[in-house]
Amino acid sequence: MFDSLSDRLGTVFDRLRGRGALTEADVRGAMREVRIALLEADVALPVVRSFVEQVTELAVGQDVLRSVTPGQMVVKIVHDGLVEMLGSQSSELDIDVTPPAVVMMVGLQGSGKTTTTAKIAKRLKDKQGKRVLMASLDVNRPAAQEQLATLGAQIDVATLPIVAGQMPVDIAKRALQSAKLQAFDVVLLDTAGRLHVDQQLMDEMQAVARIATPTEMLLVVDSLAGQDAVQVAQNFSEQVALTGVVLTRMDGDARGGAALSMRAVTGKPIKFAGVGEKLDALEIFDPSRVAGRILG
Numbered sequence: 001m002f003d004s005l006s007d008r009l010g011t012v013f014d015r016l017r018g019r020g021a022l023t024e025a026d027v028r029g030a031m032r033e034v035r036i037a038l039l040e041a042d043v044a045l046p047v048v049r050s051f052v053e054q055v056t057e058l059a060v061g062q063d064v065l066r067s068v069t070p071g072q073m074v075v076k077i078v079h080d081g082l083v084e085m086l087g088s089q090s091s092e093l094d095i096d097v098t099p100p101a102v103v104m105m106v107g108l109q110g111s112g113k114t115t116t117t118a119k120i121a122k123r124l125k126d127k128q129g130k131r132v133l134m135a136s137l138d139v140n141r142p143a144a145q146e147q148l149a150t151l152g153a154q155i156d157v158a159t160l161p162i163v164a165g166q167m168p169v170d171i172a173k174r175a176l177q178s179a180k181l182q183a184f185d186v187v188l189l190d191t192a193g194r195l196h197v198d199q200q201l202m203d204e205m206q207a208v209a210r211i212a213t214p215t216e217m218l219l220v221v222d223s224l225a226g227q228d229a230v231q232v233a234q235n236f237s238e239q240v241a242l243t244g245v246v247l248t249r250m251d252g253d254a255r256g257g258a259a260l261s262m263r264a265v266t267g268k269p270i271k272f273a274g275v276g277e278k279l280d281a282l283e284i285f286d287p288s289r290v291a292g293r294i295l296g
C-alpha cells in the first residue's frame with residue numbers, strides 16, 4: 001500500500017532537501033510533481049487540486065524560502081496537509097449511549113462488510129469488554145446469515161437466531177428486542193450489499209436506520225477499488241447518514257487513492273483499516289501514522 005506514491009514523493013523531496021536555498025520556482029516545480037504522483041495514486045481530482053493549492057500557498061511563503069532548511073519545511077507542510085487530507089485524528093466508535101448502541105454496517109457486496117462486522121465485534125468484546133450481538137440483514141445472498149453465524153462462533157460473539165423468510169426491517173426489530181431483553185451493550189447490523197449501488201439497497205438501509213436509530217453508520221469500502229471506491233462513497237454519503245468509513249484490504253497493494261480521497265468525499269472520518277483476512281486484522285486508522293508512512 002502506498003509504495004509507489006511513497007517512492008515518487010521520496011524522489012521529489014530528496015531533491016528539494018539536497019539544495020540549500022530554494023526559489024519559488026523550485027517549490028512550484030516540486031508541487032507539480034506531487035500533483036502528478038497523487039493523481040497516479042488514484043486520488044480524486046478535486047481532492048488533489050485543493051490539496052496542491054493549499055500546500056503550495058504555504059510552501060512558497062517567504063518564511064519558508066528564507067529559512068535555514070527550506071526543503072525540510074516544505075516536507076513538513078506536505079506532511080501536515082496529508083494528515084489533514086486523511087482526517088486529522090483517529091476517531092473512536094460512538095457507542096456511548098444507553099444500551100444497546102446500534103452500529104450499522106453498509107457497503108457493496110464483496111467489500112468485506114461481513115468480515116469487518118465480525119472484526120469490530122471481536123474488538124469491542126476483547127478490548128472494551130462489551131457484550132455484542134450481531135445480526136445479518138442480508139436476505140438476498142444465499143448463506144449470508146449463516147456466514148455471520150459461523151464467524152460469530154469463531155470469535156465467541158452471539159448472533160441473532162435465523163428466522164427463514166423474515167425481511168430486513170423485521171430482523172432489525174427482533175435484534176433490538178433481543179438485545180434489550182438480554183442486556184447486550186452493542187448490536188451490529190450487517191446490512192445487505194449489492195454488486196452496484198441501487199435505489200432498493202438505499203431504501204432498505206434507510207428503512208432499517210429509521211427503526212434502529214444507529215449511533216454509527218459505517219461504510220465499508222475496498223481500498224483496492226481506487227476511483228470506484230470513491231464513487232461508491234460519494235453515492236452512499238448522499239443517501240444515508242454515514243458516520244464513518246472502514247477501508248478494507250489495506251494489506252494489499254492499493255495505490256492509496258481511496259484512502260486519501262475518502263475523508264474529503266464523505267466528510268466523515270476513516271475509523272478503521274482492515275489489514276488481512278484474520279478476524280483480528282483490524283486497526284484504528286491513524287492519519288498521522290499513515291502520512292508518516294507515505295512520506296517514508
Ligand code: GDP
Nearest residue numbers: 109110111112113114115248249274275276277
Ligand atoms: P461482503 O460481501 O462485503 O460481506 O464481504 P466478505 O466479508 O464476505 O469478504 C469478502 C472477502 O474479502 C473474504 O474472503 C474476506 O476474508 C476478505 N477480506 C475482508 N477484509 C479483508 C482485509 O482487510 N484484507 C484482506 N486481505 N482480505 C479481506
